[in-house]
Amino acid sequence: MRPDLELVANLIQTDARVLDLGCGDGELLHNLQQHKSVIGYGLDKDAENIGLCLAKGVNVIEQDLDEGLGNFQDDSFDMVIMTETIQSVHNPLLLLQEMLRVGRECVVTFPNFGHWRCRLHLAASGKMPVSAHLPHRWYDTPNIHLCTFNDFEALCAHLNMLILQRRVVNRHHNERSLINLAPNLFGSYGFYHLGRTT
Amino acid sequence: MSTHTSDNVGVVTPSVFHYPEPFVLQNGGALEGFDLVYETYGNLNATASNAVLICHALSGHHHAAGYHDSADTKPGWWDSCIGPGKAMDTDKLFIVSVNNLGGCHGSTGPESIDPSTQEPFGPDFPQVVVKDWVASQMLLAEHLQIERFLAVIGGSLGGMQALQWSIDFPERVENAVLIATAAKLTAQNIAFNEIARQAITSDPEYRAGRYRLEDTNPDHGLMLARMIGHVTYLSDDGMASRFGRELKSGDIDKDQDVEFQVESYLHHQGRSFTQRFDANTYLLMTRALDYFDPARETDGDLVAALNHAKARFLVMSFTSDWRFSPERSKEIVDALIAAGKDVAAAVIESEHGHDSFLLPIPRYTSALQAYLNHALSRATEQWNH
Numbered sequence: 001m002r003p004d005l006e007l008v009a010n011l012i013q014t015d016a017r018v019l020d021l022g023c024g025d026g027e028l029l030h031n032l033q034q035h036k037s038v039i040g041y042g043l044d045k046d047a048e049n050i051g052l053c054l055a056k057g058v059n060v061i062e063q064d065l066d067e068g069l070g071n072f073q074d075d076s077f078d079m080v081i082m083t084e085t086i087q088s089v090h091n092p093l094l095l096l097q098e099m100l101r102v103g104r105e106c107v108v109t110f111p112n113f114g115h116w117r118c119r120l121h122l123a124a125s126g127k128m129p130v131s132a133h134l135p136h137r138w139y140d141t142p143n144i145h146l147c148t149f150n151d152f153e154a155l156c157a158h159l160n161m162l163i164l165q166r167r168v169v170n171r172h173h174n175e176r177s178l179i180n181l182a183p184n185l186f187g188s189y190g191f192y193h194l195g196r197t198t
Numbered sequence: 199m200s201t202h203t204s205d206n207v208g209v210v211t212p213s214v215f216h217y218p219e220p221f222v223l224q225n226g227g228a229l230e231g232f233d234l235v236y237e238t239y240g241n242l243n244a245t246a247s248n249a250v251l252i253c254h255a256l257s258g259h260h261h262a263a264g265y266h267d268s269a270d271t272k273p274g275w276w277d278s279c280i281g282p283g284k285a286m287d288t289d290k291l292f293i294v295s296v297n298n299l300g301g302c303h304g305s306t307g308p309e310s311i312d313p314s315t316q317e318p319f320g321p322d323f324p325q326v327v328v329k330d331w332v333a334s335q336m337l338l339a340e341h342l343q344i345e346r347f348l349a350v351i352g353g354s355l356g357g358m359q360a361l362q363w364s365i366d367f368p369e370r371v372e373n374a375v376l377i378a379t380a381a382k383l384t385a386q387n388i389a390f391n392e393i394a395r396q397a398i399t400s401d402p403e404y405r406a407g408r409y410r411l412e413d414t415n416p417d418h419g420l421m422l423a424r425m426i427g428h429v430t431y432l433s434d435d436g437m438a439s440r441f442g443r444e445l446k447s448g449d450i451d452k453d454q455d456v457e458f459q460v461e462s463y464l465h466h467q468g469r470s471f472t473q474r475f476d477a478n479t480y481l482l483m484t485r486a487l488d489y490f491d492p493a494r495e496t497d498g499d500l501v502a503a504l505n506h507a508k509a510r511f512l513v514m515s516f517t518s519d520w521r522f523s524p525e526r527s528k529e530i531v532d533a534l535i536a537a538g539k540d541v542a543a544a545v546i547e548s549e550h551g552h553d554s555f556l557l558p559i560p561r562y563t564s565a566l567q568a569y570l571n572h573a574l575s576r577a578t579e580q581w582n583h
Contacts, residue, residue: 017538041535047561050544054512055568057576061531061543071532 001031003173004109007191008081011107012036016078019103021065021095022085024049026058033058066090069098077103084189086110087143096159100196105164109191112168114148114184133171133188149184156194165193206273206281207239207264207288212304215338227324230313234338235260235304236296239280240288242344247577249344250286250570251335252276252295253352253359256427256483257475259303262295263288278558285566286351290574294342299334300326300483302476309410309476321407321478328355328490332362339370346370348577349570350509353377353555354522355483358490361530365492368508373573375512375566378519378555380526381500381533382491387521390430391484394423398477407478416477421468423480428467433518433551500533510540512569514562516554517547542569 001009005028012018014036020029023042026049032038043063044050053060063071066089080103086092087110099106111133112118121129128138136143147155149168156163168179168187179186215234222228237260242249252262254275263280265273274295279285286293297305300323308323339347350360350371357379364374380387398404401419405412432440441460448456496502511534515527524545534541546562548554554562 039538039540041541047544047547050542051561051565051568054542054544054565055572057572059540059542061535061541062545063543071528071535073536076536 001027004083004169004189004191005031007167007173008083008107008109009036011193012038012079015039017076019043019072019077019080021069021080021082021099022088023053023058023060026053026056026060028081028083029053029058029060030056065095068094069102072102074101075104078105079103080106082106083109084111087146089145092145093155093159096155096161096194100161100194105193105195107191107193108152109189110147110152111143112149112184112187112190113146114150115188116185119185149187149190152190152192156192160197162195162197163192164195165191167191204282205284206277209267209270210237210239210261210264210274211266212237212260214304215341217334217337217341221334221337223324223330224327225325229299229306229324232299232306232334233304233310234296234299234306234334235301236294236338237261237263237274238295238342239263239293240291242292242342245581246344247346247348247581248291248574249339249342249347250291250293251339251347251350251363252280252286252293253331253335253350253356253363254295254298255352255354255356256487257424257471257480258356259301260295260297260305261303263293275556278556279563279566285563286570287567291348291570294338294344296335296338298326298331298483300479300486302479307476308407308478308482318410319478320410321481323478323482325482325485325489327486328358328362329366331359331486332366335359335363336367336370346372348573349373349375351375351377352379354379354552355487355490358487362490362492364507364509364511365503368506371507371509372577373512373569374507374509375514375569376527376530377514378516378522378527378552379530380522381493381530383488384526388488390426390521391488394426395481395484397422397426398481404477407481409477415472417469417472420472420475420477420480421465424471424475425464425468428464430521431552433520433549436518436549436551439549500529501536504533504537504539507534507537507539510573511542512566513541513543514555514565515545516550516552516559516562517545518549519552519554521552 016038018038018040020042023044029040029042041059045064080099118129168183169189171188212235218231261274262276263274282289297303300307308319312319350363352360357376360374363371398419401416403414404416444459446457446459446462448454493500493503513527513531515524531543
C-alpha cells in the first residue's frame with residue numbers, strides 16, 4: 001500500500017465507519033474492509049477510478065467534492081479521510097468544516113508548498129515551482145489551493161480544530177531528523193489527524 | 199445474420215411457470231393462479247449461487263437475450279449486456295428473465311382468459327403493483343430452486359422491482375443493481391404517464407377496454423402513447439445529433455408536405471408498438487410505475503424502508519436521462535448510505551437519455567461487469583468457507 005495510506009490505515013479502529021474523500025482506485029478502503037472490517041464509502045469523480053473500485057468491491061460513490069457533503073448526516077463516521085486532495089478542491093475551508101461535521105475525526109494529507117525546493121525554485125527562477133511532488137505547471141495544475149504546513153495549521157486554529165497528530169515526511173515518506181527540526185522547510189508531505197475542540 | 203456467433207446466447211426457448219394456487223394481490227384482488235413466461239441463459243452452478251434475476255421495464259418482456267429462431271434478426275432487449283463475455287456473462291451466471299404479471303407476452307394478463315367469465319380479462323384484469331411482481335417472481339425462484347439470487351438487476355421500472363426485492367426478501371438478494379430508476383416517480387413523470395393513458399382511453403377504438411371482444415384495437419392512442427414515451431426516453435442533444443432537422447420527404451421551400459426524420463422515426467416506433475403491445479397492459483404497467491413508493495409503508499421515510507435490506511447495492515444513472523434523472527438515483531444512494539448499507543454509485547456520461555440503460559455504453563457495461571465479477575467471486579468465497 002502507498003506509504004501515506006499505511007499511516008492512515010494505522011489510525012483506523014476495527015469496525016469503524018470510514019469516509020474516504022477522493023478515494024482514487026479504492027486501495028485504502030479495500031485494505032480497511034479486508035483487515036479491519038470497516039463500513040466505508042469512498043467518493044471520487046474519476047470514471048476510471050470508479051471502475052477500479054467496483055472491481056475491488058469498494059463502496060464507491062461518484063460524487064464531486066466541490067458539491068459538498070450535504071448528503072451525509074452529522075456524526076455518521078468515525079473517521080473522514082482525505083489524502084492528497086485538499087489542494088485541488090474549490091473550497092477547502094468549507095470542506096474541512098464538513099469533514100468534522102460528518103465525522104468525529106479526520107485525516108488530511110497534502111504536499112507542502114513551503115518545502116525548501118519550492119522556495120528555492122521560486123526565489124531562483126522567479127517561476128512557479130515544478131517538482132517531483134508537484135509536477136504540474138501553473139496553467140494546467142489541478143492543485144488550485146496549495147498551502148504550506150504553517151498555512152494549514154493557521155486555518156485549523158482559525159476553525160478551532162484540534163491537531164491530534166502531525167506527521168511530516170519527505171518525498172520517500174520517511175521521517176527524518178532534519179524534518180523534525182524544521183518541518184515547514186524540509187517536509188514534502190504533511191499528515192494531519194484532526195479532531196473537534198469540543 | 200448469424201444467430202450463433204460467440205457473443206450472444208443463440209436461440210432460446212421460453213418456458214412457462216404455472217402457479218396453480220390463488221394469488222392475493224396488494225390491492226385486495228386475487229388471481230386464481232397464474233402463468234409466468236420466462237427465459238434462462240447460462241447454467242445454474244452446483245451451489246445455485248450464480249443466479250441473476252432480470253426485471254423488465256414498462257414495455258419489456260422475458261425475451262432479454264438471444265434469438266427465438268435461426269431466422270430471427272432482432273435479439274432480446276438487453277442483448278447488449280447479456281451473453282458470453284458480456285457485462286452479465288452467461289459463461290459464469292445463470293440468468294432468469296421473466297415477463298411480469300399483467301404483461302402481454304405470454305404471462306397472465308389482460309389478454310388472458312378470465313376463468314370466471316371465460317372471456318379475456320381486458321380492463322377487468324386486477325391492478326398489479328411492483329410488490330405483486332416481486333412476490334410472483336419469488337414463487338418462480340422457488341420453482342427453480344433458487345434460494346438466493348446473486349443479483350436482482352433492472353433498469354427503470356425494472357430497477358424498482360430490484361429495490362422492492364431487497365426490501366421484501368432481504369435474505370434472498372445478495373446484490374441489487376438499480377439502473378436509471380427512482381424510489382418513486384415525480385409529478386412530472388406521472389404526468390407523462392397520464393398523458394399516455396389519456397391518449398389510449400380517448401381513442402374511440404378503446405371501447406372501454408373491451409376492444410378485443412369487438413375485434414378492434416386503439417392503435418392510434420397506443421401509437422401516441424408510445425410516441426410521447428419515446429420523446430421522454432431520449433434527450434434534446436441525443437435527438438439533435440440523431441435526427442437534427444433532416445427531412446425524410448418533401449421540401450419546405452416548395453410548399454410541399456414535409457416529414458422530418460424525427461417525425462418519421464416516431465411514427466415508425468409508434469406503429470410498430472401497436473403490433474406488439476396490448477393497450478390494457480400499457481395502462482396497467484404505467485399505473486404500477488406511478489404507484490411505486492416503498493417508503494409509503496414507513497411514513498415516507500425511505501431510510502426506514504431500507505432498514506432491513508441486506509443486499510449490496512449498485513446504483514447507476516445517466517447524465518442526459520431526464521425521465522429518471524441522476525438526482526432520483528442520488529436519492530436512493532443517499533438513503534442507502536444513511537441506512538448504513540453497502541452501496542456503490544456511478545453516473546454515466548451519455549447523450550442517449552433514459553434509453554442509455556439499454557445501450558452498449560462502454561463505461562456502463564464495464565462498470566456492471568466489474569461489479570458482478572466481484573460479486574460472484576465474493577459469493578464463491580463465502581460458499582467455500
